[in-house]
Amino acid sequence: MGGQANLYSFPAVDALAPALRAYVIHCQEAGIARHGVFKVAVSGGSLPKTLAQALLPPATSEADTVRWDKWEIFFADERAVPLDHPDSNYALLRKELLDKLPADGPQPAAVHTIDVSVLDDAQELADRYEQELVKSFAGRDSVRLPIFDLLLLGCGPDGHTCSLFPGHEILRETSAWVAPIEDSPKPPPRRVTLTLPVVTHAVKVAFVATGGGKKDVMKEIFEEGNGLPCALVNEGCGDRCSWFVDNAAVEGVTYPRRPFSL
Numbered sequence: 001m002g003g004q005a006n007l008y009s010f011p012a013v014d015a016l017a018p019a020l021r022a023y024v025i026h027c028q029e030a031g032i033a034r035h036g037v038f039k040v041a042v043s044g045g046s047l048p049k050t051l052a053q054a055l056l057p058p059a060t061s062e063a064d065t066v067r068w069d070k071w072e073i074f075f076a077d078e079r080a081v082p083l084d085h086p087d088s089n090y091a092l093l094r095k096e097l098l099d100k101l102p103a104d105g106p107q108p109a110a111v112h113t114i115d116v117s118v119l120d121d122a123q124e125l126a127d128r129y130e131q132e133l134v135k136s137f138a139g140r141d142s143v144r145l146p147i148f149d150l151l152l153l154g155c156g157p158d159g160h161t162c163s164l165f166p167g168h169e170i171l172r173e174t175s176a177w178v179a180p181i182e183d184s185p186k187p188p189p190r191r192v193t194l195t196l197p198v199v200t201h202a203v204k205v206a207f208v209a210t211g212g213g214k215k216d217v218m219k220e221i222f223e224e225g226n227g228l229p230c231a232l233v234n235e236g237c238g239d240r241c242s243w244f245v246d247n248a249a250v251e252g253v254t255y256p257r258r259p260f261s262l
C-alpha cells in the first residue's frame with residue numbers, strides 16, 4: 001500500500017460526473033485487459049443516481065465507451081428485502097441506471113443479486129452471496145480474497161460505507177468475504193455487506209459523496225479518522241482509493257485536493 005487517498009473536488013455534480021465516467025472507463029479497460037471482463041461492485045444510497053449521470057450519456061469516442069457487455073455487477077451491500085422492494089439496492093440501481101440503458105444496446109454481462117429465498121436468515125444470505133463471488137472469482141484471481149476491478153462506494157453521514165457501520169463488530173471480520181448484519185443502525189436492520197478485507201483488496205475503490213450534509217463527516221474522515229469505516233478504507237487502500245466529491249461536501253476540510261487526472 002502506498003500514498004494517500006486522492007480527493008477530487010468539483011463545483012457541482014455536473015462537473016463531477018464526466019470525471020467519474022473517465023475514471024470508471026479507465027478501470028473498465030484495465031479489468032478487461034486483465035481478465036476479459038470488468039468486475040465491479042456498487043453501493044446503494046445516493047450513488048446510483050450520480051453514476052447514472054456519469055455513465056448514461058452516449059459515448060463521444062471509442063475511448064469514452066462504457067462496454068456494458070463486459071460488466072459483471074455485484075453489490076457492495078444489500079438489504080434483506082425482495083428485489084422489487086423500495087429498500088433494495090438492486091431495485092435502486094435498476095431504476096436509476098440499468099432500466100435506462102437503451103434496450104437495443106449492450107446490457108451488463110451479469111448482475112449478481114442476493115438469493116431472495118433466504119431473506120429471513122442473514123447468515124445464509126451472506127453465505128450464499130459469498131458463494132456467488134466464489135463462483136465468479138475462483139481460478140481467475142486470488143481465492144483467498146476476491147479482487148474487484150473497482151468498488152463504487154457511498155459514504156453515509158455517520159461515516160459508514162457498504163453496510164460497515166462505525167464501531168460495529170463486523171469491522172473486525174477477517175475471514176468472511178460477505179458478512180451478515182442484523183442490527184444496522186440505518187433501516188432496514190437486516191443486510192449483507194462485503195467485508196473490510198474484501199473492500200481494501202480491490203484494485204481501485206472510488207467513493208462518491210455530494211452535498212453539504214456530508215461535510216462534518218468528511219472532515220472527521222480526512223482529518224481525524226477516528227476508526228470510521230470510510231477512514232479505514234482510506235488507510236487500507238492508500239492511493240488506490242479516490243474520492244469524487246462536490247465542493248459542498250468538503251467545505252472546511254483541510255486535506256489537500258488533487259486536480260483530477262487518470
Ligand SMILES: O=C1O[C@H](COP(=O)(O)O)[C@@H](O)[C@H](O)[C@H]1O
Nearest residue numbers: 043044045046047154155156162
Ligand atoms: O444504507 C446505505 O447507505 C450508504 C450511504 O448512502 P448515502 O445515501 O448517504 O449515499 C450506501 O452507500 C449503502 O450502499 C446503503 O446500503
